[in-house]
Amino acid sequence: MRVVVGERLGGPDVLRVTEQEAPLPGPGQVVVDVAAAGVNYMDIYQREGVGNYRTEPPFVPGAEGAGTVAAVGEDVTTLAVGDRVAWAGPGSSYAEQVVLPANRVVSVPDEVSLQVAAAAILQGMTAHYLVTSTYPVREGDVAVVHAAAGGVGLLLTQMVKRRGGIVVATTSGGEKAELALGAGADHVVGYDRFRAIVDEATEGVGAHVVYDGVGKDTFDDSLAALRPRGMMVLYGASSGQAPPFDPQRLNSGGSLFLTRPTLVHYIADTTELRWRASEVFDLIAKGELEVRIGGTYPLADAARAQGDLASRRTTGKLLLLPGL
Numbered sequence: 001m002r003v004v005v006g007e008r009l010g011g012p013d014v015l016r017v018t019e020q021e022a023p024l025p026g027p028g029q030v031v032v033d034v035a036a037a038g039v040n041y042m043d044i045y046q047r048e049g050v051g052n053y054r055t056e057p058p059f060v061p062g063a064e065g066a067g068t069v070a071a072v073g074e075d076v077t078t079l080a081v082g083d084r085v086a087w088a089g090p091g092s093s094y095a096e097q098v099v100l101p102a103n104r105v106v107s108v109p110d111e112v113s114l115q116v117a118a119a120a121i122l123q124g125m126t127a128h129y130l131v132t133s134t135y136p137v138r139e140g141d142v143a144v145v146h147a148a149a150g151g152v153g154l155l156l157t158q159m160v161k162r163r164g165g166i167v168v169a170t171t172s173g174g175e176k177a178e179l180a181l182g183a184g185a186d187h188v189v190g191y192d193r194f195r196a197i198v199d200e201a202t203e204g205v206g207a208h209v210v211y212d213g214v215g216k217d218t219f220d221d222s223l224a225a226l227r228p229r230g231m232m233v234l235y236g237a238s239s240g241q242a243p244p245f246d247p248q249r250l251n252s253g254g255s256l257f258l259t260r261p262t263l264v265h266y267i268a269d270t271t272e273l274r275w276r277a278s279e280v281f282d283l284i285a286k287g288e289l290e291v292r293i294g295g296t297y298p299l300a301d302a303a304r305a306q307g308d309l310a311s312r313r314t315t316g317k318l319l320l321l322p323g324l
């Protein structure tokens with residue numbers, strides 16, 4: 001089978017397609033034919049060897065996908081050959097086949113295509129935990145959503161709106177602004193203007209919550225946009241890591257809260273994983289959550305897909321399709 005291998009740490013050119021033996025499932029495992037693998041920032045961090053994502057090469061990137069069960073370990077009773085499944089977290093998904101722990105895959109309902117499932121599983125569960133658990137959005141809350149036309153951003157905007165929140169969305173403009181409006185954002189502005197819009201919308205009091213996946217470039221203004229006891233949810237770093245930080249800033253800002261959450265801690269428990277995945281897939285199946293696939297690539301173009309994501313040109317979700 002073909003897999004993408006990171007031969008060493010570095011730029012996109014370290015990724016190569018190679019042939020490997022088809023895997024066999026061990027105890028508690030399944031082998032899945034990959035229909036689509038999601039491309040994520042964490043794959044870029046892994047390739048570059050950044051922080052917690054550093055993996056000793058050679059490695060097969062990819063932490064997300066959807067496909068069909070091809071073989072099950074002899075003790076696996078919950079899944080059968082032919083089942084449609086998706087996963088977020090276990091690695092090595094840039095491949096024609098992947099071996100996964102049976103208790104970390106989730107079923108995909110018939111109404112949801114495997115491409116949409118791969119596009120929604122990681123970022124959809126991320127948006128889900130951000131609005132239900134990290135800061136549970138209530139009716140009338142004012143929420144800033146940065147990079148609202150991105151993979152997480154489009155889903156997060158829709159989920160805040162479903163809970164009755166008011167979304168002040170940022171994008172770099174053009175088609176991205178249109179997409180954020182289409183997702184339901186109440187105000188769509190550039191990064192230089194969101195504080196002014198929050199002030200206007202809240203009579204100077206500030207936002208209840210800022211969902212910030214951009215990091216370095218937005219961190220300061222995001223904190224400044226919060227109302228007393230507001231919550232800063234720093235969930236990503238598409239512009240680079242937020243700088244070192246003096247906790248007194250939370251005091252002077254009005255007893256603010258700051259959290260730096262990660263999906264893995266919100267799906268560590270299998271029951272929680274299944275709850276979040278089934279809520280996301282149910283919304284999609286009912287037509288209440290729209291998933292935008294912004295680009296599809298063959299395995300051989302994994303480097304280009306990662307480059308496009310980092311280049312800021314993309315919208316929605318990028319997928320690798322081993323069948324292309």
Ligand SMILES: NC(=O)c1ccc[n+]([C@@H]2O[C@H](COP(=O)([O-])OP(=O)(O)OC[C@H]3O[C@@H](n4cnc5c(N)ncnc54)[C@H](OP(=O)(O)O)[C@@H]3O)[C@@H](O)[C@H]2O)c1
Nearest residue numbers: 041126147150151152171172213235236237238239262263
């Ligand atoms: N904590 C978690 O559980 C979790 C889960 C999933 C993803 N994440 C993180 O969330 C972030 C967004 O992920 P995503 O996959 O949804 O990406 P994305 O939003 O689709 O792409 C990143 C977007 O960030 C914006 N951006 C602003 N400044 C940028 C800069 N200097 N360089 C590049 N982009 C910039 C761009 O949108 P504009 O052009 O509109 O500004 C760009 O399209 C990433 O840091 C990712 O690691 C975290």
